[in-house]
Amino acid sequence: MPNCTTFLDVNACNRSKTALIIPSRGEEYSTARLLDQVNRIGNGLHRIGIEAGDRVCIYLDSSPEYLISYFALWRIGCVAVPTNRVYREAELLYAVRDAGATAIITDTPGSVTAGKIRKEAPALREVIAVGGGEGATAWADLQGSSPYLRPAHCRFDELCQIQYxxxxxxxxxxxxxxHGNWIAAMDAEREVLGLTGDDTYLGIYPMGHVGVSWGISALRAGGSYVVMERFDLEPYLDLAERYRATVLAGMPPVIHSLLRSPPxxxxxxxxxxxxxxxxxxxxxAVWRPFHERFGIxxxxxxxxxxxxxxxxxTAIRPEHYTTADEFRSVGTPVGFSEVRIVDENTPERELSPHEIGEIALRGPSVAAGYWQMPEETASVFLPEGWFLTGDIGYLDESGMLFITxxxxxxIVMSGWKIYPTEVENVLMEHPGVRDVAVFGCNDEHRGEVPVAAVVPAEGGLTPEMIVTYAKEQLAGYKVPRKILIVDKLPRVNGWKLMRKVLREQYCPPRP
Ligand code: ATP
Incomplete structure (x- = not known):
């Protein structure tokens, strides 16, 4: 039976190779140095009483310490609870308390030792401070431990992470x-990107999100992982050029800003x-011109x-680039994944190609359920292994998946179903629109109505111009009833759209 997994199991054959690059700190880690640190921290955690099965929260910016914490915790059989450095106290407290974390690894120990978290999370025994801090165990102390670690014995079906x-x-x-979920995920990502030891991956996804897996997969394939803490166009281009990055982490706003970059x-x-x-x-409207201009x-x-x-x-890969229509698809299943479309109210009923329903996924990386949420778990993790994603979409006859x-x-307006993404796609085609979010506000007469928040590309864009354009492109019921011109949209880490924040901010309270 294999031990707890880390990227190092596969990569260990080339120990002197540069694995991790942190340009903001001018630091590089060879595989050997990374393994040395992982083992020392693992032993150090043991020394201060952290045991296999303990949940340990990580509250750091993307950094070598974040990755070292993941790997060290996995190797000693603990459960990593990654959180996002942008979390405020209440959000962090929620994760620490909900997971029953016994320790937290952070670079702002004061926010934990002096604040509410210490008082309101009774299971929390240890605060480990990267950079040191009063009332905390210093990371440097743990680094003084032995570099020889005997990994914990653990099984594929054993818990290694609680991912909020x-x-x-x-x-x-x-x-x-x-652990089994992770091993399967790393294999799937290697397959979809065709990763090898020659690859250099430029990573921008926060390490508290599962998006970090792309970087871990690059390391496991023997490649290098260049860490960028947060996206900014000029430094991103700089790093891509300097390190000759072969695989770039992106997201819709990143691709959009590359598209607007100078010739x-x-x-x-x-x-x-x-x-x-x-x-x-x-x-x-973003994908196609990006592909045409950059050829990537x-x-x-x-x-x-x-x-x-x-x-x-699922993922769309270069071999899928055959028809323009695929600029709307998320491709086909990766690795051992399976996808099907099911009836939203009767998930046992599978729908036919082009019928719109809920997307269900099955495969070796589907989580074991939700931590301490038996009802939510039972409602979406079905006994046959299918996981109901809560996303709506359809498959075409060739098996390509489209998310609606x-x-x-x-949004349901007087019984009409409106898919915000469809409306956003249309509004994004307007040359004066830089970013857009469509969301439903409650309405006394119609239940809900669509509202659009628009970030203009330049001055002069008016709500009337948007409405006129929408009326030409969309069925009447889909045209937003109200257009708000805004400076910025609420996105988690400049990335995932928080429609619920827009609803709270701009919709009248629900009766
Ligand atoms: P919560 O469930 O708490 O609201 P979340 O679902 O936003 O959080 P994630 O697991 O990070 O948290 O996001 C997954 C969701 O992101 C998917 O369900 C889907 O709606 C969306 N998504 C992910 N990848 C894509 C993609 N390529 N195209 C369209 N939507 C995507």
């Missing part, structure tokens, strides 16, 4: 991920053979926290 969902539609749920930018991405996009819909195929990947992204999910929207975002 982004919470874009409600209270975050803790997806329970196992000549193409040369700076000359080493790139693939761009990843995921986490939200990539509209054809976008791997539009679809998955969730509950499936470790494409571990059990998320169940919870669907």
């Amino acid at each position: 969902t982004s919470g874009t539609t409600g209270r975050p749920k803790g997806a329970m991920l196992t 000549g930018t193409e040369k700076r991405l000359a080493s790139a053979r693939l761009m990843i996009s995921g986490g939200g819909p990539l509209v054809p 195929p976008v791997v539009n990947a679809y998955g969730l926290s509950e499936t470790i992204v494409v571990g059990t999910g 929207d998320r169940k919870k975002d669907m």
Whole structure:
């Protein structure tokens, strides 16, 4: 039976190779140095009483310490509880308390030791401070431990992570991920990107999100992972050029801003053979011109926290680029994943090609359920292994998947179903629109009505211009009843759209 997994199991054959690059700190880690640190931290955690099965929260910015924490915890049989550094106290407290974490690894120990978290999370015994701090165990102390670690014995079906969902539609749920889920996900990602030891991956996804898996997969394939803490166009281009990145992490807003970049930018991405996009819909108005201008195929990947992204999910790959229509699809299943469309009210009933229903996924990276949420678990993790994603879509006759929207975002106006993504795709085609979000506001007479928040590309765009355009392109009931011109849309880490924030901000309270 294999031990707890880390990327190192496969990669160990080339120990002197540069694995991790952190340009903001001018640091590089060879595989050997990374393994040394992982083992020391693992032993150090043991020394201060962290035991196999303990849940340990990680509250750091994307950094080597984040990855080292993941790997060390996995190797000693603990459960990593990654959180996002942008979390405020209440959000962090929710994760620490819900997971019953016994320790937290952070670079802001004061926010934990002095604040509410210490008082209101009774299971929390240890605060481990990267950079040190009063009342905390210093990371440097743990680094002084032995570099020889005997990994814990653990099974594929054993829990190694509680991954809180982004919470874009409600209270975050803790997806329970196992070692087996992770191993399958790394294999699936290697397959979909064709990763080898020659690849250099430029990563921008926050390490507290399952999107970090792309970087871990690159390491496991023997490649290098360049860490960018957050996206900014100029430094991104700089890093892609300097490190000759072959695989670029992207997301719809990143691809959009590359598209608006000055002529000549193409040369700076000359080493790139693939761009990843995921986490939200990539509209054809952005995708197609990006492909035409840069010639870099976008791997539009679809998955969730509950499936470790494409571990059990789908992706469009360069070989799918045959017809223009595919600029709307998220491709076909990856690895051992299976996809089917089921009736929203009777999930046992599978629908035929082109019939719209709920997307269900099955495969080796589907989480074991939600942490301490038996009812939510039973409602979406079905006994035959199918996981109901809450996304709406259809398959075409060749098995390509198309997402129309998320169940919870669907707007029902006087019985008419309106899919916000469809309306957004149309409005994005307007040359004056830089970004757009469509959401449903409650309405006394019609139940709900569609509202659009629009970020203009330049001054002069008026709500009337948008309405006129929408009326030419869309059936009357889909035309937003109200247009708001805004500076910015609420996105988690500049990425996932938070429609619920827009609803709270702009809709009248529900009666
Ligand atoms: P919560 O469930 O708490 O609201 P979340 O679902 O936003 O959080 P994630 O697991 O990070 O958290 O996001 C998964 C969702 O992101 C999917 O269900 C889907 O709606 C959307 N998504 C992911 N990839 C794509 C893609 N390539 N195209 C369109 N939508 C995508």
